[in-house]
Amino acid sequence: xxxxITVNNVSFQYPSEENLTLADLSLSVYKGEWLAIVGHNGxxxxxxxxxxxxxxxxxxxxxxxxxxxTANEKELWEIxxxxxxxxxxPDNQFVGTSVRDDVAFGLENFGxxxxxxIERIETSIARVNMQGFIxxxxxxxxxxxxxxxxxxGIIAQKPSIIILDEATSMLDPMxxxxxxxxxxxxxxxxxxxxxxxxxDLEEAVRADRVIVMxxxxxxxxxSPREVFxxxxxxxxxxxxxxxxxxxxxxxxxxGVSLKEQHLTQEELVDALWTLKSAD
Amino acid sequence: xxxxxxxxxxxPGTSVLHKMDPRAKLLGIFVFIFVxxxxxxxxxxxxxxxxxxxxxxxxxxxxxxxxxxxxxxxxIVIFTFILHILMTKQGEVVYDLGWLKIYNGGVKQGVFISxxxxxxxxxxxxxxxxxxxxxxxxGLEYLLAPFKRVKLPVHEFALMMSISLRFIPTLxxxxxxxxxxxxxxxxxFTAGPVKExxxxxxxxxxxLFISSFKxxxxxxxxxxxxxxxxGEGRTRLRVLHWGFRDTGALxxxxxxxxxxxxxxxxx
Numbered sequence: 443x444x445x446x447i448t449v450n451n452v453s454f455q456y457p458s459e460e461n462l463t464l465a466d467l468s469l470s471v472y473k474g475e476w477l478a479i480v481g482h483n484g485x486x487x488x489x490x491x492x493x494x495x496x497x498x499x500x501x502x503x504x505x506x507x508x509x510x511x512t513a514n515e516k517e518l519w520e521i522x523x524x525x526x527x528x529x530x531x532p533d534n535q536f537v538g539t540s541v542r543d544d545v546a547f548g549l550e551n552f553g554x555x556x557x558x559x560i561e562r563i564e565t566s567i568a569r570v571n572m573q574g575f576i577x578x579x580x581x582x583x584x585x586x587x588x589x590x591x592x593x594x595g596i597i598a599q600k601p602s603i604i605i606l607d608e609a610t611s612m613l614d615p616m617x618x619x620x621x622x623x624x625x626x627x628x629x630x631x632x633x634x635x636x637x638x639x640x641x642d643l644e645e646a647v648r649a650d651r652v653i654v655m656x657x658x659x660x661x662x663x664x665s666p667r668e669v670f671x672x673x674x675x676x677x678x679x680x681x682x683x684x685x686x687x688x689x690x691x692x693x694x695x696x697g698v699s700l701k702e703q704h705l706t707q708e709e710l711v712d713a714l715w716t717l718k719s720a721d
Numbered sequence: 722x723x724x725x726x727x728x729x730x731x732x733p734g735t736s737v738l739h740k741m742d743p744r745a746k747l748l749g750i751f752v753f754i755f756v757x758x759x760x761x762x763x764x765x766x767x768x769x770x771x772x773x774x775x776x777x778x779x780x781x782x783x784x785x786x787x788x789x790x791x792x793x794x795x796x797i798v799i800f801t802f803i804l805h806i807l808m809t810k811q812g813e814v815v816y817d818l819g820w821l822k823i824y825n826g827g828v829k830q831g832v833f834i835s836x837x838x839x840x841x842x843x844x845x846x847x848x849x850x851x852x853x854x855x856x857x858x859x860g861l862e863y864l865l866a867p868f869k870r871v872k873l874p875v876h877e878f879a880l881m882m883s884i885s886l887r888f889i890p891t892l893x894x895x896x897x898x899x900x901x902x903x904x905x906x907x908x909x910f911t912a913g914p915v916k917e918x919x920x921x922x923x924x925x926x927x928x929l930f931i932s933s934f935k936x937x938x939x940x941x942x943x944x945x946x947x948x949x950x951x952g953e954g955r956t957r958l959r960v961l962h963w964g965f966r967d968t969g970a971l972x973x974x975x976x977x978x979x980x981x982x983x984x985x986x987x988x
Contacts, residue, residue: 497946519948527946534939537947539855539887546958551948553956560958581890595947 446602446635447471447494447525452503454489454658463489464658466503471603476629476636478646478666481655482680487639490655491607494637495525508602523552526596528609528621532588536580541572544580545595552599566598567591570624586617590624597628604628606638610645622648643676643684647705654679666705686710730786730846731853737966738780738851743860745967746848752974753844757837759981766836768984772977773840782850790846791839798835805831858882859959876952884940892933899928 447470454464464486471477481487492498493505496512507524510517526548529535538544542563549559567576570590580588589609596604604625610618622645628634638645646652652669654661656679662669670676670687677683683691686707694700698717704710733739738746760766777787811826848857862879869875900910903924910921 492942495946497942519950522946522948527943529939529943529946531936531939533891534936535943536887537884537940537944539883543855543958547944547949548947550955550957551950553954556956556958556960559956563958579890580887581894599948 443472443475445470446473446508448504448506449490449493450504450506452493452500452505454486454493454498455501456489462501462658464493464500467658467660468503469653469660469663471635471637473602473635474629474633475651476626476638476649478649478652479637479639479655480641480643480646480652480679480681482641484657485655485679486658487655488607491527491605491637491639494603494605495522495527497527519552523599524601525603525605526599526601527605527607528589528592528596530608530611532585532592532612533580535592536588539579540576541567541578541580541583541591541594542576544591545598548595548599562598562600563594566594569597569628570594584617585613586620589613589617589621593621593624593628597632597634601634603635603637606636606640608640609638611640611642618645641681643670643681647684654681656680667703670703670705730790730849732782732786732850734781734851736779736781736851738776738847740966741851741970742961742963742967743852743856744863744961744963745970746852747857747860747864749970749974750845750848752971752978754841756974756978756981757840759978759985760837761833762984762986765981765985766833768977768980769840770836773843776844776847780847780851782847786850787843787846790850791842794838794842798838801838802831802835805834854886855883855959856961858886859961863961876955888936891936892929895932896925896929899925 449467449469452464452467453462455462467486467490479487479490489498493500493512494507496505496518499512505512507521510520510524512518512521536544537547545563545567546559549562554562564576567573570593572587572590572594575583575587575591583591592609593604606621606625610621613621625636625638626648629636638649640646647666647670649666651663652666653663654669654676661679662672662675670684673683673687673691684705686704686709690700690704690710698714700713700717702713704713757769760769777784806823806827807821809827809830810822810824812824812829814822815825815828816823852860858879861882862875865873865875865878900908903921904910908921908924910918910925912918913921
């Protein structure tokens with residue numbers, strides 16, 4: 443698999459803080475994958491997101507995106523076009539006075555000619571299912587809709603990576619589903635690499651690969667199934683297990699003979715209603 | 722409670738004035754302000770009046786809104802009128818109270834100055850009534866572009882305006898939320914003595930300020946993440962279209978100016 447992002451021995455320290463926020467961290471992100479980075483508050487995961495597109499520069503080490511490095515200021519713009527970030531607060535990243543203006547903002551910054559801009563705006567707004575809202579003003583949109591507009595703004599730039607930096611944490615369950623489904627579709631149909639930074643393990647269950655962070659270092663990495671095998675480790679990282687896992691554990695303690703772990707509610711339900719018929 | 726706060730006073734419509742290029746409207750207002758000062762007799766003030774009424778009719782904005790725009794200046798109009806009647810001592814005495822003599826020159830001057838004020842307010846409010854704030858911002862950015870040479874941050878200024886416009890409703894919503902939270906805990910914003918009510922706004926403003934700074938920080942980060950690096954090398958989605966009617970409107974204003982120069986009382 444092609445390596446899109448390479449993080450080499452990166453350390454980072456905020457000037458106002460005594461401890462390193464990230465300590466000698468290395469990781470790779472591959473083309474087309476959905477990578478979830480999970481961790482408790484203060485584990486350094488959001489700092490990592492900002493390092494990946496050069497909003498922050500590492501104190502030591504190197505961040506490379508498709509052979510561009512964030513340390514080189516001339517290449518920073520190439521990186522920012524390729525790596526889009528959806529931030530946590532839906533309101534605070536909406537720059538334009540309407541949906542159309544907001545999607546245009548990034549394109550204007552990169553100097554895309556107007557005719558092409560109009561075309562790209564329409565396709566990307568259609569891509570996130572916001573066709574009917576092109577003239578809408580932000581205060582008439584729900585949180586989920588605003589996040590989808592933010593995604594449209596990013597895909598209009600034809601990026602290779604979308605980072606969701608806690609992008610669903612301020613949304614209601616409906617909005618959360620809208621956003622995750624939209625990104626999932628982009629990931630599957632267009633092969634856009636997704637890095638989802640979250641403390642919500644339910645969201646991480648849907649990833650191809652999970653990285654667990656604690657105190658600026660990587661605790662473990664693997665497929666969701668592998669990572670969630672190790673409950674003690676997740677609890678140590680200060681994370682709350684997904685509901686179906688917790689219920690599965692409780693049931694096993696109670697004496698129900700569940701054979702394996704169930705990451706999603708459907709899996710658990712299926713296992714439970716076929717429990718006796720298997721014998 | 723804050724739902725009925727209208728941002729700006731734009732009234733959507735499809736009139737000729739609505740369709741005009743905001744640059745033409747801005748330039749037009751600029752010229753009109755000078756033209757108004759050319760009038761100095763009944764005939765020229767009459768012509769200006771016909772022009773102002775024609776512009777209002779063309780805009781298809783209901784007279785109720787025009788009246789609303791005039792209401793705040795009624796006091797100033799009446800005040801200047803009375804001031805002129807009392808202070809100007811020209812022409813014949815039309816009324817004699819013994820200690821106070823009113824001259825017809827004073828009455829005339831008072832009417833003229835009042836009309837001048839009314840015309841100015843009517844025509845300038847037509848700009849905000851028929852142009853969206855964001856169009857006015859765009860128009861200003863284009864018109865002020867030459868001043869970039871003298872290092873005037875025109876692009877930044879326009880971006881600041883459009884971001885403020887975008888955040889006004891958001892901050893209003895937030896204000897309402899904070900107010901409700903405070904009211905739920907017994908704060909009183911609408912009743913009680915004025916002093917108490919002003920005091921009650923302090924706990925409203927503090928959280929609003931703090932969150933605005935947080936927003937500004939987030940927004941700056943989001944803008945940078947999306948490749949913002951100032952006005953250099955930037956293309957624009959919003960374009961303005963200068964048409965025949967815009968040139969026509971400005972020509973009409975120049976003709977009006979010429980007519981007033983000919984007809985005004987000289988000497």
